[in-house]
Amino acid sequence: MLLATRNAKKLKELRRILAATGTDVELVGLDDAPPYPQTPETGLTFEENALLKARDGAKVTGLPTIADDSGITVDVLGGMPGVFSARWAGRHGDDEANLRLVLGQVAEVPDEHLGAEFVCAAALSFPDGREYVTHGRQPGKLIREPRGENGFGYDPIFVAAGNTRTNAELTAEEKDAISHRGQAMRALAEIIRQQGG
Structure with missing residues (x-):
């Protein structure tokens, strides 16, 4: 199966999640496939963007393709950055700039109003046109300064509900067990098993 991403950290994470569910598939990334536009x-929703990427991969490569779109929604920012999470500061994938911009935007907001949520939509598209979408949500709150070396994106400033450590302070296995992407991918793994994958 193809995972429609060039993000090596995301590829590693999703391989780990699928392996933990016992799903026996070889997952390759875009860097392992012939290039295509x-x-x-x-899309204006995570689901729309995940489906766009999954459909492209399945159509061009002929491989069943998994794609996800995920990001953080901040209550006081009206749900933003949302689908713009990876490019919130203007350049796609600049995690540090994105994180710093969000922290700047909530600098004057009282701690009790720093509610946030990670959201994920994961799509699976087959070359024959079958499509499936699963979802995951991880509610929590923002903190003022980054903590932790694990994870990526906004993980260093996000503490999941019921936790005291940021997502970046959790081990990979701890994060996978509660994360939005872990939830969506475990649900997708069950669909893959049902489809004979």
Whole structure:
């Protein structure tokens, strides 16, 4: 199966999640597939963007393709950055700039109003047109300064509900067990098993 991403950390994470569910598939990333023009992520929802990427991969490569779109929604920012999480500061994938911009935007907000949530939509598209979408949510709150060396994106400033450590302070296994992507991918793994994958 193809995972429609060039993000090596995301590929490693999703391989780990699928392996933990006993799903026996070889997952390759875009760097392992012949290059193809990717449709821009123009969807206004995580699900729309995940489906765009999954459909592209399945159509061009002939491989069943998994794609996810995920990000953080901040209550006081009206649910933003949302689908713009990876490019919130203007350049796609600049984790540090994105994180710093969000912290700057909530600098004057009282701690009790720093509610946030990680959201994920994971899509699976088969070359024959079958499509499946699963979802995951991880509610929590923002903190003022980054903590932890694990994870990526906004993990260093996000503490999941019921936790005291940021996602970046959790081990990979601890994070997978509660994360939005872990939830969505475990649900997708069950669909893959049902489809004979």
